[in-house]
Amino acid sequence: xxxxxxxxxxxxxxxxxxxxxxxxxxxxxxxxxxxxxxxxxxxxxxxxxxxxxxxxxxxxxxxxxxxxxxxxxxxxxxxxxxxxxxxxxxxxxxxxxxxxxxxxxxxxxxxxxxxxxxxxxxxxxxxxxxxxxxxxxxxxxxxxxxxxxxxxxxxxxxxxxxxxxxxxxxxxxxxxxxxxxxxxxxxxxxxxxxxxxxxxxxxxxxxxxxxxxxxxxxxxxxxxxxxxxxxxxxxxxxxxxxxxxxxxxxxxxxxxxxxxxxxxxxxxxxxxxxxxxxxxxxxxxxxxxxxxxxxxxxxxxxxxxxxxxxxxxxxxxxxxxxxxxxxxxxxxxxxxxxxxxxxxxxxxxxxxxxxxxxxxxxxxxxxxxxxxxxxxxxxxxxxxxxxxxxxxxxxxxxxxxxxxxxxxxxxxxxxxxxxxxxxxxxxxxxxxxxxxxxxxxxxxxxxxxxxxxxxxxxxxxxxxxxxxxxxxxxxxxxxxxxxxxxxxxxxxxxxxxxxxxxxxxxxxxxxxxxxx
Numbered sequence: 001x002x003x004x005x006x007x008x009x010x011x012x013x014x015x016x017x018x019x020x021x022x023x024x025x026x027x028x029x030x031x032x033x034x035x036x037x038x039x040x041x042x043x044x045x046x047x048x049x050x051x052x053x054x055x056x057x058x059x060x061x062x063x064x065x066x067x068x069x070x071x072x073x074x075x076x077x078x079x080x081x082x083x084x085x086x087x088x089x090x091x092x093x094x095x096x097x098x099x100x101x102x103x104x105x106x107x108x109x110x111x112x113x114x115x116x117x118x119x120x121x122x123x124x125x126x127x128x129x130x131x132x133x134x135x136x137x138x139x140x141x142x143x144x145x146x147x148x149x150x151x152x153x154x155x156x157x158x159x160x161x162x163x164x165x166x167x168x169x170x171x172x173x174x175x176x177x178x179x180x181x182x183x184x185x186x187x188x189x190x191x192x193x194x195x196x197x198x199x200x201x202x203x204x205x206x207x208x209x210x211x212x213x214x215x216x217x218x219x220x221x222x223x224x225x226x227x228x229x230x231x232x233x234x235x236x237x238x239x240x241x242x243x244x245x246x247x248x249x250x251x252x253x254x255x256x257x258x259x260x261x262x263x264x265x266x267x268x269x270x271x272x273x274x275x276x277x278x279x280x281x282x283x284x285x286x287x288x289x290x291x292x293x294x295x296x297x298x299x300x301x302x303x304x305x306x307x308x309x310x311x312x313x314x315x316x317x318x319x320x321x322x323x324x325x326x327x328x329x330x331x332x333x334x335x336x337x338x339x340x341x342x343x344x345x346x347x348x349x350x351x352x353x354x355x356x357x358x359x360x361x362x363x364x365x366x367x368x369x370x371x372x373x374x375x376x377x378x379x380x381x382x383x384x385x386x387x388x389x390x391x392x393x394x395x396x397x398x399x400x401x402x403x404x405x406x407x408x409x410x411x412x413x414x415x416x417x418x419x420x421x422x423x424x425x426x427x428x429x430x431x432x433x434x435x436x437x438x439x440x441x442x443x444x445x446x447x448x449x450x451x452x453x454x455x456x457x458x459x460x461x462x463x464x465x466x467x468x469x470x471x472x473x474x475x476x477x478x479x480x481x482x483x484x485x486x487x488x489x490x491x492x493x494x495x496x497x498x499x500x501x502x503x504x505x506x507x508x509x510x511x512x513x514x515x516x
Contacts (some may be wrong), residue, residue: 003287008044010044010048010049010470011048011051012038013053014034014037014049014051014052016050017030017033017034017052018030018052018055018056020033021034021056022056022059022060025088025157026231028088028092029170030055031092032085032095034049034052034056034486035049035053035095035098035099035102035309036051037049037052038050038053038099038102038103038106038250039102043109043110043111043113043114044205045051045358046106046111046114046164047114047117050103050106050114050117050118050121051117051121053099053103053121054121054124056101057125058124058125058128059148060092060096061096061125061128061129062128062460063134064132064468065088065089065092065299066090066092066093066096066134066152067086067090067092067093068133068134068135068136069087069133069134069135069136070135071090071093071094072090072099073452074090074091074094075263075337076093077090078090078091080226082228088336090242093134094123100125100149100152101367101412102124103121103197104122104152104153104155104156107119107122107153107156107159107167108156108159108161108162108163109158112166112167115167116167116170119153119157119171121165122149122153123153123174123230123431125146125149125396126146126149126150126153126230126231127230127231127232129146129149130144130145130146130179130230130231130232131231131232133146134146134311141244142461143239143240143241145183145231147183147186147187148389150183150187151187151190151191154184154185154187154191154213155187155191156195156204157171157209157213158188158191158192158209158210159205159206159209160179160195160199160202160203160205160206161203162205163208163209164209164212165208165212168209168212168213168216169212169216171213171216172216174230175216175217175218176228176240177228177230178224178227178228178243178248179227179229179230179231179242180230181217181219181248182241182242182247182248182251183242183429184213184277185217185248185252185254185255186251186255187253188210188213188214188253188255189254189258192258192259193211193258194264194361196262202262204265207262207264207265207268207269208265210440211259211268211271211272214256214259215254215271215275215279217252217255218279218283219245219248219249219252219283219395220245221282223244223245227242229242246285249283249284249285250285252283252284252285253284253285253286253289255282256280257289260272260290260293261420262292264305268410269297269304270303270304270307271298271305272295273307273308273311274312275309276294276307276308276310276311277310277311277313277314279344281311281314281315282323286318287315287318288315288319288321289315290315291321292388293313294308294315295308295312295313295323296460298312298329299329302337302341302502303341303342303343305329305333306333306338306341306346306347307343307346309330309346309347310346310350312326313350313353313354314509318356327354327360327364327425328423328424328425329464330351330354331367331368331371331423331424331425332373332423334368334371334372335373335375336378336379338375339375339379339380339383339387340380344383344471345471345472348386348387348467348471349468349471350388351368352390352393352467355368355394355397355433356397358397358398362398362400362401362431363426363430363431364426365394365397365398365401366398366401366430366431367425367426367428367430367431368394368425369391369394369419369430369435370396370428370430370433371385371406371420371425371428371430372436373391373435373437373438374392374420374437375387375420376388376391376437376438377437377440377441378474379447381444381449381478382473382475382477382478383439383450384444384446384449384452384453385448385452385470385473385478386467386470386471386473387466388438388441388449388452388453389452389465389470390457390467391435391438392455392460392465393454393464393465393467395458395460396461397433397464400432403431404430404431404433404434404435404510405434405435405438405456416433416436417429417433418430418432418433418458437452437454438453438456438458441453442454442457446478448478
């Protein structure tokens with residue numbers, strides 16, 4: 001094909017070729033010239049070739065000029081005695097297949113514009129193949145969707161080598177359609193199984209791409225009145241699985257279980273657990289199937305254990321999950337580092353929920369109150385302003401624990417019966433101790449902390465103090481708040497004029513002090 005230099009020239013030449021091929025079957029060989037430009041090095045030329053293929057094969061699909069059914073080998077058909085029309089359709093169907101294969105390769109192109117255009121063109125072909133199927137229905141009213149082409153698209157998005165996060169963000173808009181969302185879940189499940197079967201060690205890039213796609217899938221909370229299909233249908237049938245929310249839930253569950261059964265990078269565990277309670281568990285057909293994943297995550301320790309609390313809380317309180325060691329493991333998470341982790345606010349919000357029941361035994365609540373008081377001795381001020389009201393709330397909810405602050409004849413500090421190294425709260429002997437740590441904190445250097453610790457000296461009010469505004473409190477906010485406070489009068493900083501450095505009156509430093 002003789003081409004003019006530059007993208008504009010390529011556009012004109014490709015446009016003439018498309019018009020010629022569509023106008024006459026005798027010009028069909030022009031398809032080879034169009035497909036050849038798809039292999040070009042220049043990104044703008046490739047984009048023009050993609051647009052030309054979109055116009056050409058889009059028109060051929062709508063006109064029914066591609067072979068329908070199981071595609072036979074090209075050389076066998078051309079050498080046979082079939083009619084010219086059948087040979088043409090088989091031959092053109094093979095060209096269409098070559099075009100789709102190249103577009104799938106372009107999903108990994110170095111230019112994002114090329115990748116984006118290739119994805120849009122493939123999704124256009126998905127829509128057209130759904131409206132004009134290239135396979136024959138197996139029975140009347142059969143639901144036809146170009147599964148193989150769409151699976152190839154999803155497989156291309158879940159690349160093991162290239163970061164597809166930007167392209168996946170563009171693909172997200174297609175997930176608003178019920179049929180695309182349903183088949184995306186099935187295709188993702190199939191791709192994960194295929195990749196993990198073929199590779200002993202899967203790249204972190206693949207797992208990150210897969211999580212980006214899976215986390216973008218969101219199911220509607222209830223059965224929609226009207227199905228929103230990307231592949232247009234005259235009349236959706238109740239026989240189609242894609243038209244029912246319960247089938248979407250099953251596919252959603254299979255997708256996540258198939259993903260989470262593999263060994264994932266630690267960073268991904270955290271990302272999954274962050275969205276588990278809100279975006280995954282409510283949409284599962286059987287949420288209790290997540291118990292193995294959540295309990296194993298809870299046993300990891302550190303931030304992973306903290307993040308697993310949300311999911312376990314839902315399974316325990318909404319799905320009657322029995323977890324006998326739950327409070328023991330929760331007690332074990334109370335370490336000095338808990339005041340410095342990224343997810344501190346979420347952790348204390350959940351602990352507040354877990355300890356809100358009035359049916360908890362006094363020894364258990366006392367163990368948590370004592371452990372927190374013990375850790376408070378080394379906590380930063382922003383954490384203390386949240387922890388101290390938290391401890392007071394525990395005493396308000398459980399009056400049997402108020403003995404911890406009303407024990408005038410209690411043990412001396414050097415004979416405190418509480419054992420901070422004991423992992424079992426039932427054996428920590430916290431109920432025999434006292435919260436002497438709160439009295440110590442009344443001498444804290446920060447006046448707000450001292451004031452919060454002094455609340456224990458007075459009769460505790462019945463209404464609890466809300467800790468919600470204090471969960472996200474930071475040291476910067478405390479510092480800013482202190483700076484804005486108005487001082488009643490100037491505070492003297494130096495009472496005795498300097499007489500020299502280290503007692504030497506004639507030193508250079510003495511002169512500088514005098515000048516200042």
